[in-house]
Amino acid sequence: MKTNPIVIKISxxxxxxxxVATDEGEKVYQTIVKLFSDYQTIVxxxxxxxxxxxxxxxxxIGQLYKDYSSRELGERLKLKNVSQDDxxxxxxxxxxxxxxxxxxxxxxxxxxxxxxxx
Amino acid sequence: MTIFYLNKVLYTNKEGYNSLALLxxxxxxxxxxxxxxxxxxxxxxxxxxxxxxxxxxRILEDDYLLSIKLIDIPTAIYGILTRNGFIGNIDYSSIDFxxxxxxxxxxxxxxxDTAFDSYLKRELxxxxxxxxxxxxxxxxICTSIFEVFxxxxxxxxxxxxxxxxxxxxxKHPSRFDITVVDAGKTIHKxxxxxxxxxxxxSASDAIDWAIxxxxxTKKEQTGGLGLDLLKEFVKLNKGKIQIVSATGxxxxxxxxxxxxxxxxxxxxxxxxxxxxxxxxxxYMLKEELDVSPDNIx
Numbered sequence: 047m048k049t050n051p052i053v054i055k056i057s058x059x060x061x062x063x064x065x066v067a068t069d070e071g072e073k074v075y076q077t078i079v080k081l082f083s084d085y086q087t088i089v090x091x092x093x094x095x096x097x098x099x100x101x102x103x104x105x106x107i108g109q110l111y112k113d114y115s116s117r118e119l120g121e122r123l124k125l126k127n128v129s130q131d132d133x134x135x136x137x138x139x140x141x142x143x144x145x146x147x148x149x150x151x152x153x154x155x156x157x158x159x160x161x162x163x164x
Numbered sequence: 165m166t167i168f169y170l171n172k173v174l175y176t177n178k179e180g181y182n183s184l185a186l187l188x189x190x191x192x193x194x195x196x197x198x199x200x201x202x203x204x205x206x207x208x209x210x211x212x213x214x215x216x217x218x219x220x221x222r223i224l225e226d227d228y229l230l231s232i233k234l235i236d237i238p239t240a241i242y243g244i245l246t247r248n249g250f251i252g253n254i255d256y257s258s259i260d261f262x263x264x265x266x267x268x269x270x271x272x273x274x275x276x277d278t279a280f281d282s283y284l285k286r287e288l289x290x291x292x293x294x295x296x297x298x299x300x301x302x303x304x305i306c307t308s309i310f311e312v313f314x315x316x317x318x319x320x321x322x323x324x325x326x327x328x329x330x331x332x333x334x335k336h337p338s339r340f341d342i343t344v345v346d347a348g349k350t351i352h353k354x355x356x357x358x359x360x361x362x363x364x365x366s367a368s369d370a371i372d373w374a375i376x377x378x379x380x381t382k383k384e385q386t387g388g389l390g391l392d393l394l395k396e397f398v399k400l401n402k403g404k405i406q407i408v409s410a411t412g413x414x415x416x417x418x419x420x421x422x423x424x425x426x427x428x429x430x431x432x433x434x435x436x437x438x439x440x441x442x443x444x445x446x447y448m449l450k451e452e453l454d455v456s457p458d459n460i461x
Binding site: 061062064066067068070096097098099100101102104108109111112116119120123124125126128130131133134135136137138139140142143145146147 | 277278281282300303304306307310311313314315317318377378384385386387388389390393455456457459460461
């Protein structure tokens with residue numbers, strides 16, 4: 047039996063209509079992880095949010111790539127009521143997260159790049 | 165009691181920051197515990213530098229247990245510093261911020277992010293010229309300020325974040341300057357700690373490293389997008405970014421980056437952003453052309 051996706055309203059997790067703080071994003075991340083562990087699909091509803099930062103999105107979504115692949119996230123996480131300019135921020139965050147978590151030893155490689163002057 | 169004198173003019177530039185950093189260093193090297201900072205030689209003090217002076221006074225009082233007084237403030241500067249709340253008690257309910265050019269001096273604890281939200285809403289978003297031409301410009305300006313505040317909150321690990329802004333509607337183009345200061349761990353320290361001695365950066369090179377796309381000193385977490393985006397936006401907006409941290413100075417203006425070392429150490433990080441409110445550009449980043457909710461992940 048297919049279940050309906052669970053809607054997470056971002057504004058329920060922010061003190062104001064601004065989604066700007068990393069730690070507020072972290073709360074959404076924790077909720078997503080919990081629901082994913084229960085095999086749910088999720089709709090992230092951004093209605094009522096006036097401003098978003100990459101700091102918030104890194105906390106809420108970027109770190110999902112630690113444990114989930116791009117394909118899994120595409121299938122299980124849907125977006126609703128996101129403005130076109132905020133979609134760009136989201137895309138930047140997910141692109142960077144894919145680069146970052148695909149690289150298993152990013153710290154070591156960053157150090158190596160700096161030492162070798164790249 | 166020892167008296168130190170502020171410079172004749174303090175602009176929001178490297179010289180202005182240097183002279184305030186010198187003041188800090190002179191005071192901490194003195195054996196006295198009671199100090200006065202005199203404005204008697206000062207004819208010009210840019211209002212947003214209140215955030216820097218406020219941070220310095222707070223560090224001296226809280227960390228060094230010194231007593232600091234401001235004296236001999238000329239009438240014109242006194243007027244500015246009372247209007248922006250740096251001295252005296254301001255009655256916020258009596259101010260119509262839509263007509264006022266100041267964004268007041270404030271000190272936020274790092275967990276006061278919602279207070280910072282309210283501050284920007286109350287004092288910046290209501291300005292009658294904000295945004296002058298497009299709502300997207302206004303949104304990008306606010307997002308940029310929040311990215312900087314969030315950086316100060318999460319990286320500086322400081323007790324207080326000091327902010328102050330000033331709008332210049334008569335200038336062409338009209339501009340808005342905002343300064344955010346955290347008196348916490350400097351970028352120089354954060355970056356060199358991150359590299360654990362395997363690479364050693366000068367203070368200005370550390371800032372330059374930290375501003376690059378994807379660079380973050382957070383371990384096992386993504387980041388490093390906010391300042392890169394800010395730089396991209398400020399370039400299009402024909403604005404300016406200045407960053408001071410420890411002895412590092414970093415500036416981005418007219419699409420060009422310059423870095424240098426300051427003469428004196430500043431015990432924290434100062435970020436000043438200058439926005440061009442007259443901007444008529446229509447912002448369309450190349451990613452905007454092919455991005456949709458279905459191809460985000």
